Amino acid sequence: MTDKTILTVDNLALSYGSNPILKGVSMHLRRGEVVSLLGPSGSGKTTLLRAVAGLEQPHTGSVTIAGRAIYDAAANVDIPAEKRELGLVFQSYALWPHKTVFDNVAYPLLLRKVAQNEIAQRVHKALKNLGLDHLAERYPHQLSGGQQQRVSIARALVYNPPVILLDEPLSNLDAKMREEARAWLRNLIVEMQLSALVVTHDQSEAMAMSDRILLLNGGVIEQQGTPTEMYGQPQTYFVADFMGSNNVMQGRIADIRGGMARIDLDNGLSVWGLRRTNAAIGQGALAVVRVEQVQLADTPGENRTEVELSTSMFLGDRYEYVFHAGKDLLRAWGKRHEDAGKRWLEFPPEAVWVF
């Protein structure tokens, strides 16, 4: 770890009763970096975030913030949540309904015995940064969802925590607002040079917002990397499947040539792809290809195979074609409406992964 590292989690494990939830997670966050914890529901993202915050009790491993051990099972260190100086934005925002916006944001400063006039000044500055200055005297229930979220962020930032943790920050906004809020939040984090750990279950949200992504699966980190690495070079089937829209087909390895493998699919097709498995010839494997990588063609050719187009669906910015190939339904995207009938699909070998 470089000296730019602000948060280190080392081999953290946590169980509820006899049920292991985190099975040894290690990660780090650098100063000014946004890292997403991505994973399907129940994979332990929230649990990891809460363990870092001190709200859950791990049983092994350690957590260090800016060089200070806040949790270390071996050394018996466990700093209580209120002494960890972290900022957490809750999924539900968790604004105190009996306090005004101003009082919500002022409370952390009040606890730190900051002088009254300084509190007023800092709270107003925090509210102004988030465009909330005119709402200071309102109560949380008088705000929209987006405004509540910003108050919640203001409250988490007002005492300048070294790291800010966000749990599904966009999930309570409606679909349309979510995309705008995503851009706004990324911009805010970058402008204020925050170090942020963001939990999300939405891969496009994770890719858009973060510098690095950690993909959790069943309490372990399946793969981590930049968004382009995660999307373009998945190391396991789970990662490939999770990060994008795919055609997934079952079959058996028919041929192996260095890093490439040919797979005879159960649907009758046969394609070449990048070999990501140790399976030998004759053994079962999966071929995965992103929907946008599959090209529709009117004529036969290299890497093309004949399929039956059954329908086209209009998605607004593009069309989605649905093909029958044996028992599989395959999908591809294009710009025009296409009539049903015989077509060819091109599977570029460098875009197909064989797991």
Add this chain to the structure above:
Amino acid sequence: MLQTLPRRVVVALLALSVFFPIGLVLYQSVLSGPFFMPATTLSLESFVFIFEDPDFWSATKNTFAIAIGMSLIAIPLGAILAFIMVRTDLPGRRWLETPIMIPIFVSPVVLAFGYVVSLGPVGFFSVWFQELFGSVPWNIYSLASIIVIAGLTHVPHVYLYSSSALRNLGSDVEEAARLSGASPFRVARDVSLPMVSPALLYVGVLVFFLGFEIFGLPLVLGDPEGHLVLTTYLYKLTNKLGTPSYHLMAAVATCIIAVTFPLVLLQRALLKTAQRFVAMKGKSARQRPLALGVWRWVAFALILGWLFVTVIVPVSGIALRSVVSSWGQGVKLLDVLTLDHFHAVFEEATMIRAIVNSILIGTLGGALAVGGYLAIGLVTHRKNDGITRFVDYVILTPRAVPGLMAGLAVFWVFLFVPFLAPLRSTLFSVWFAYAVVWLAYGMRLIQSALMQVGPELEEAGRLVGASRARVSRDITVPLIRNGLLGAWLLVFMIFEREYSTGVYLLSPGTEVIGAQIVSLWASGAVDVVAALSLINMALVGIGLAVALRFGVKLHD
């Protein structure tokens, strides 16, 4: 969420308050005489004595008869009432909701007295009935009458739990059954009833349990024909032998606890299953009520009939009796109207003290009790450790001890512990007994208020730097203000209604209306009892009116 030291102090005080009195009862039951006598030794002779007493066995038999009989009456009626109120288009449902709950808030001894003056041999309704039809077909003092009255007055308890189970039952599961072809009746039989059956089972055990510790009704109604139940048997033991027969009373109390304590544990287990069932509820879109057609008027008449018998008859009897000098065949109402009974009450210092004390114990005592319950609630709030589980059981324990015995046990504690002795004849001893007896009730109110607070609101407090104690002070408690106000009002009503707990603590200075009524009833002072009963109901009524005004839910 307090720090460790205050937490330990609260839990230790709680455990002491609960286990010391009960422990004293159990200890006293295996002594050969009252514990303060120097010559007492460990012995089982008290059990031998009561087991050889035929009265004990007839009391046991009657107790079971009442507990089973009233369950058989209250459970079907309460379940039907709940179904009609929650699921059908009965006219005036909203308006009926509060009157239905009244029997819960009227002191049973007052209610029993009401039945005597209304339906007793020379009761108002008996006399009117006789003038109209020539004779009266009922005998209010028979065991059967006691069972029927106990059954009818416990219908609200059943109603309470089954209606909330029915409300929680998502209408989607019923609609799904309708759409797959089931008639409304089949839906009720195949879907609704099985889904609320855990709640019904729970309430069945609850009513049986309440029947086991019933005191006021058999005390008043069972006396003339000598029908004893275990609690009244215990009460009569006081006078039976002349000398303080503490060891015998403790032996009876131990026998009662031996039955009630397992019942309390059973209720706890059943409640957990019932809640697990409820947790499976679907989203309940607004339910379309079942159209009853002409049957709605039959149902309406049935409910009014029940309300007439359980509320109007006894309450109006007391109201009338408190303003007439005498009553009987051929007496004209206008000739006997008087306010003398109230004058008598307000001229006697004891009575005024009883009223003032009752008000004090309800208001101030209620607030103090709620404060204590809140402290216990906070030290266990969101802490799932050994101490919390221990507190859970401690809270449950006093439930198994009927008020009469709890009052006795507290009386002994104040007799036994030297530095507490001066407090025995102060209101503190009564308050302490009340607070312990209603511990489980009060804790349920507090805990359900605390459960309403989203955990993340408290966690957010921790994250921004507040200690557990600060979070309690600045976030948790302010958030449950309304729940605390509601708890205070409900505890006020319960404390006004309470009668048996104060019986053994009654002494100059500690009079409360309920205990005073029990003691005056024994001396036959019907006039004053009537006036006091009315005043008692008025106090409860004021509490109820204020509670409704503030929108306090009378049940969860």
